[in-house]
Amino acid sequence: MIQLIVWYATLLFIILLAVVFGWVAFSSKKKQDYAPIIKRWYKARSIYGVLLVVLMLVVTIYTLRELPFNEPSHVEGVEVIPVHVEAFQFGFELNMTEFSVGDTVEFNVTTKDVTHGFGVYDPDMVLVGQTQAMPEYTNTFYLTFDQPGTYQVLCLEYCGLAHHMMMTEMVVK
Ligand SMILES: [Cu+2]
Known part of the structure; x- marks a missing residue:
């Protein structure tokens, strides 16, 4: 609308x-x-x-010419695991945080309050995927976990005084 x-x-x-x-x-x-x-x-x-x-x-x-950029970007036919992500000042709520190597996850990202970023870092702290968490929108992106370890989720959008503390973890086995 x-x-x-x-x-x-x-x-x-x-x-x-x-x-x-x-x-x-x-x-x-x-x-x-x-x-x-x-x-x-x-x-x-x-x-x-x-x-x-x-x-x-x-x-x-x-x-x-490639708009919209949030078109599904996973391989067709691959089964995805939908994960709901809700960002808030100052943290993230994920309805699932444990995955297996090879899993393709569909992150559906939104926020309870202001705009946040949802950045996923692999165990080497390399940014492997990100999207914006926007009020009243759900942004989707796909990520395939190709190595085991602890993945960090950091907020990539300055959102208030405790922005730097806004993080969570996902474990891939
Ligand atoms: Cu934030």
Whole structure:
């Protein structure tokens, strides 16, 4: 619901911007005494502007073509273990914290209060997966545990005075 409202609001503002831009461009053609002197620089600026628009369009389309980024990213057909994660100031509630090597887990992450991060670190303290914990949203990501040991979960979003103490553990056997 909220996404739909945001989407329509964005669309509305894009149209508004385009209308204002068009109106300014349309009403800026009055002749002035020094027009011939700067005419060719206006031309250069136009070419530069068009080049910029084309470049930005290409970059935008190229970088947005894979949206949404939270599409399932596990191998099709692999059985996943759904785990519910609820972040809060200042900790995490997981309905399951013990797994086996080779398990593919589907973390469904949300928060009770403010926005938090959910970052999973392997036993060598290398970040192996993360997502944002957002109020009223559930963000999903998939992780396959490929080595045994104790995995740390740290909050990756500054969320208050005790943010640095916000962590929990998962054990993989
Ligand atoms: Cu936090």
